[in-house]
Amino acid sequence: MPATPTAAREGTTDMPTSYYLILSFVLFLIGTSGVLLRRNALIVLMGIELQLNAGNLALLAFSRQLGDQKGHAFAFVIIALAAAEAAVGLAILVALFRSRQTINLDEASLMKR
Amino acid sequence: MLFNLRLIPLMPFIGAALLMLFGRRWKRDTVVLVAAGAVLASCFVAFDAFFTRLPEVAETGGALTDVVWTWFSVGSGDTALKVDLAFRMDALSGLLCLIITFIGFLIHVYSAGYMAHEADYARFFAYLNLFCGAMLVLVLGDSLPVMFVGWEGVGLCSYLLIGFWYTDNANADAGKKAFITNRVGDFGFLLGMFLLFQYGGSLNFAEITAGATPSSALMQPFWLGQPVVFWAALLLFVGACGKSAQIPLYVWLPDAMAGPTPVSALIHAATMVTAGVYMVARLHAVYLLSPLAMAIVALVGAATAVFAAIIGFAQNDFKKVLAYSTVSQLGFMFAGVGTGNFDGGIFHLFTHAFFKAGLFLCAGSVMHAMSGSGDITRMGGLGKKLPWTHGVFVVCWLAICGIPIFSGFFSKDAIIAGAFATDLYREAGLAWVGKLVSFMLMAAALGTAFYMSRLYFLVFTGPSRADAETQKHIHESPGVMVGPLVLLAIGAALGGFIGIPGALVDHPELNLIGHLFEPVLGHELEIPHGIEIAFIVISTAIAASGIMLAWAFYGRGYREPAHQVAFKFPRFVALVRDKFRVDELYDAIIIRPLRGLARLLFQVVDRVLIDKFLVEGVGAAVDVIGRIARFFQMGDAQRYMAVFAIGAAGLVFFASRPPVPDDLRVTVEGMSVQVDARRSGRPSARELQYSFDFDDGREEKQTVPEAHHAYRQPGRYTIKVTVTDLRWGTSKSLKQKVEVQ
Numbered sequence: 001m002p003a004t005p006t007a008a009r010e011g012t013t014d015m016p017t018s019y020y021l022i023l024s025f026v027l028f029l030i031g032t033s034g035v036l037l038r039r040n041a042l043i044v045l046m047g048i049e050l051q052l053n054a055g056n057l058a059l060l061a062f063s064r065q066l067g068d069q070k071g072h073a074f075a076f077v078i079i080a081l082a083a084a085e086a087a088v089g090l091a092i093l094v095a096l097f098r099s100r101q102t103i104n105l106d107e108a109s110l111m112k113r
Numbered sequence: 114m115l116f117n118l119r120l121i122p123l124m125p126f127i128g129a130a131l132l133m134l135f136g137r138r139w140k141r142d143t144v145v146l147v148a149a150g151a152v153l154a155s156c157f158v159a160f161d162a163f164f165t166r167l168p169e170v171a172e173t174g175g176a177l178t179d180v181v182w183t184w185f186s187v188g189s190g191d192t193a194l195k196v197d198l199a200f201r202m203d204a205l206s207g208l209l210c211l212i213i214t215f216i217g218f219l220i221h222v223y224s225a226g227y228m229a230h231e232a233d234y235a236r237f238f239a240y241l242n243l244f245c246g247a248m249l250v251l252v253l254g255d256s257l258p259v260m261f262v263g264w265e266g267v268g269l270c271s272y273l274l275i276g277f278w279y280t281d282n283a284n285a286d287a288g289k290k291a292f293i294t295n296r297v298g299d300f301g302f303l304l305g306m307f308l309l310f311q312y313g314g315s316l317n318f319a320e321i322t323a324g325a326t327p328s329s330a331l332m333q334p335f336w337l338g339q340p341v342v343f344w345a346a347l348l349l350f351v352g353a354c355g356k357s358a359q360i361p362l363y364v365w366l367p368d369a370m371a372g373p374t375p376v377s378a379l380i381h382a383a384t385m386v387t388a389g390v391y392m393v394a395r396l397h398a399v400y401l402l403s404p405l406a407m408a409i410v411a412l413v414g415a416a417t418a419v420f421a422a423i424i425g426f427a428q429n430d431f432k433k434v435l436a437y438s439t440v441s442q443l444g445f446m447f448a449g450v451g452t453g454n455f456d457g458g459i460f461h462l463f464t465h466a467f468f469k470a471g472l473f474l475c476a477g478s479v480m481h482a483m484s485g486s487g488d489i490t491r492m493g494g495l496g497k498k499l500p501w502t503h504g505v506f507v508v509c510w511l512a513i514c515g516i517p518i519f520s521g522f523f524s525k526d527a528i529i530a531g532a533f534a535t536d537l538y539r540e541a542g543l544a545w546v547g548k549l550v551s552f553m554l555m556a557a558a559l560g561t562a563f564y565m566s567r568l569y570f571l572v573f574t575g576p577s578r579a580d581a582e583t584q585k586h587i588h589e590s591p592g593v594m595v596g597p598l599v600l601l602a603i604g605a606a607l608g609g610f611i612g613i614p615g616a617l618v619d620h621p622e623l624n625l626i627g628h629l630f631e632p633v634l635g636h637e638l639e640i641p642h643g644i645e646i647a648f649i650v651i652s653t654a655i656a657a658s659g660i661m662l663a664w665a666f667y668g669r670g671y672r673e674p675a676h677q678v679a680f681k682f683p684r685f686v687a688l689v690r691d692k693f694r695v696d697e698l699y700d701a702i703i704i705r706p707l708r709g710l711a712r713l714l715f716q717v718v719d720r721v722l723i724d725k726f727l728v729e730g731v732g733a734a735v736d737v738i739g740r741i742a743r744f745f746q747m748g749d750a751q752r753y754m755a756v757f758a759i760g761a762a763g764l765v766f767f768a769s770r771p772p773v774p775d776d777l778r779v780t781v782e783g784m785s786v787q788v789d790a791r792r793s794g795r796p797s798a799r800e801l802q803y804s805f806d807f808d809d810g811r812e813e814k815q816t817v818p819e820a821h822h823a824y825r826q827p828g829r830y831t832i833k834v835t836v837t838d839l840r841w842g843t844s845k846s847l848k849q850k851v852e853v854q
Contacts (some may be wrong), residue, residue, distance in 0.1 A: 044751070
């Protein structure tokens with residue numbers, strides 16, 4: 001194994017970091033538009049998941065670029081966070097569905113009467 | 114050192130704590146055992162300290178001391194204030210301790226019988242114990258602040274016990290009246306204390322006494338041409354007036370009779386109300402520096418003695434008569450200490466504690482027999498039915514009237530003769546004060562003999578005026594109540610023998626109390642033999658004539674002269690019966706204006722300013738803000754997220770903009786300019802490209818934020834700098850006009 005990732009990849013035809021970042025950005029945009037535009041709460045949760053993973057991808061890309069393992073650590077933390085968020089979010093959705101037989105977000109507007 | 118002094122107040126405090134925590138669950142016998150046991154224990158420690166250990170140190174003017182800990186210590190040097198929680202027993206505080214613990218114990222025993230049918234048994238004894246502890250702190254405290262703690266403590270207990278039957282509004286009101294009146298006095302006490310500290314530099318009694326010399330800073334003029342010491346003494350006396358019920362603050366004491374009778378006996382006759390007298394005696398060195406203050410003390414005392422005695426003529430409630438009698442006797446004590454006769458004042462305090470506690474407990478016993486009523490117009494003929502109570506009352510009555518051999522004779526005579534003989538005021542040109550006080554006290558003594566005899570004759574002699582139902586239930590009190598009565602009667606009969614005017618027969622050592630107090634209060638007042646003998650005769654004559662006069666009016670019930678006086682001077686009799694309407698006067702000049710002010714503040718400040726503007730105003734403001742803010746809220750989570758996303762994008766946009774200075778720093782020198790495009794003059798960490806456009810066709814791109822340019826022709830130019838962030842590709846530009854020539 002090489003001493004540092006960057007040193008090993010010098011001169012090779014590795015993908016540049018910007019590709020990863022662009023992919024990450026695109027994923028984030030897709031996730032965001034899902035969150036903002038879809039009315040199905042399940043899909044919105046999936047959109048949030050996409051946003052989080054876009055963030056993960058960016059972190060890993062920078063981590064690879066800089067040869068710094070901190071990005072990996074952050075990604076793990078975010079994965080754990082995403083799991084927790086999914087559990088809570090799904091629980092809320094189940095509760096929401098039980099109380100009003102729908103998970104359409106337009107119907108869930110109790111905050112404003 | 115077998116026992117620490119701190120144990121004396123600590124025992125009742127522990128008793129009070131135990132009773133408050135567990136008393137409710139204990140049996141009544143246990144409650145009494147703990148309460149009376151605690152006081153008996155501290156009584157034992159007090160006697161032990163006073164009789165075995167104090168004599169060793171007292172001869173040289175020393176005292177037993179016990180420093181528990183340093184309470185507080187602030188400042189340094191001349192202005193340092195260090196107050197220890199420390200106790201000090203000398204002859205003066207020791208004697209008070211004996212009175213408090215011994216009479217306190219007797220009254221605890223008596224209460225066991227008197228309160229036997231009371232539901233709130235434990236609470237009563239807890240307060241009583243708390244009172245004993247606070248009172249002992251008051252007398253044993255070795256500095257003014259410690260004394261003040263006890264002073265306030267007894268005030269609190271007094272309030273709690275006056276309002277013991279709190280379900281009756283009148284009792285609760287009486288408690289409040291006592292407390293509030295005392296607050297007025299306490300304010301004076303505090304101010305006096307502050308003055309003493311500011312000019313005397315110490316609050317410790319021993320240091321105050323040592324420092325109170327004619328050359329001390331206390332003698333410097335302070336206000337209205339009077340020295341500091343006068344004002345300090347006067348302010349402290351205001352405190353004493355509150356606690357010891359002197360004119361003008363005496364009004365609370367008669368109302369305080371709303372409390373249970375043992376409370377009246379212990380707190381409002383024997384101990385707490387004498388605290389003011391004790392305080393003046395304790396600070397005798399300070400008072401002696403100001404003959405004028407002493408004169409005021411003596412005159413207020415004498416005036417109170419006369420005034421309260423007159424009110425006592427026409428009261429028809431057993432306890433009210435005794436209450437005014439207490440006010441009057443306290444006046445005697447103040448007249449005693451005010452004429453420099455500190456021995457006499459404290460001596461009267463001592464004898465009064467016995468006979469007045471005895472009288473009050475007799476009142477309790479009588480009221481117990483009369484189904485709870487204290488109306489003496491409905492009594493009479495109780496002498497045969499209550500033989501023990503009757504016997505005790507006779508002894509205490511003769512004592513308070515001042516019949517020779519009984520204790521009150523010696524102490525009252527000592528005060529009256531002392532007032533006449535004193536030369537305390539001569540220097541201040543007030544020599545008449547002593548004589549006047551003496552005559553006023555003689556009048557008060559005549560009044561005392563009269564109203565006490567009236568009470569005796571109306572209650573114990575003649576036919577009964579009670580209704581048949583009440584008469585059936587008249588019975589002597591149980592042994593637990595009679596026992597303390599008898600002990601108090603013995604004290605009231607023989608207590609005077611510790612203060613025989615021995616100098617009269619050339620045996621001054623016979624005057625135990627004078628001998629005892631000499632190291633603490635200085636030499637006893639010298640009274641010429643002629644005056645002494647004359648006053649013994651006069652006092653006896655006054656007492657006898659007062660009793661005979663009362664017999665003529667009230668012997669064996671109401672007699673013709675009593676009716677005649679009431680018929681001839683109806684308005685005056687009504688005025689006396691209404692206590693000279695002092696309460697009404699205070700109501701008109703103090704309470705009503707205060708209430709008016711309170712109502713005004715309530716209507717204006719509270720209702721309008723606070724309620725309308727502050728409370729409702731804040732509420733309305735929040736409401737308005739809420740209405741406006743609600744306009745922006747749609748309650749749709751996704752739209753919130755959209756706003757959030759826009760905001761986040763905005764943040765990224767602003768954060769990624771190149772750092773541009775607020776304005777360009779351009780220095781013009783003739784035809785050349787120097788441009789500095791650094792933000793705050795600091796170099797940026799980011800990779801920036803600066804493009805300088807000098808408006809004459811020249812353009813320079815560089816990574817250095819400074820540029821220099823020389824113009825060919827003079828004129829006005831607009832310099833434009835564009836900063837580009839090479840990584841993000843964002844840019845921003847700035848313009849500035851210059852003129853070169």
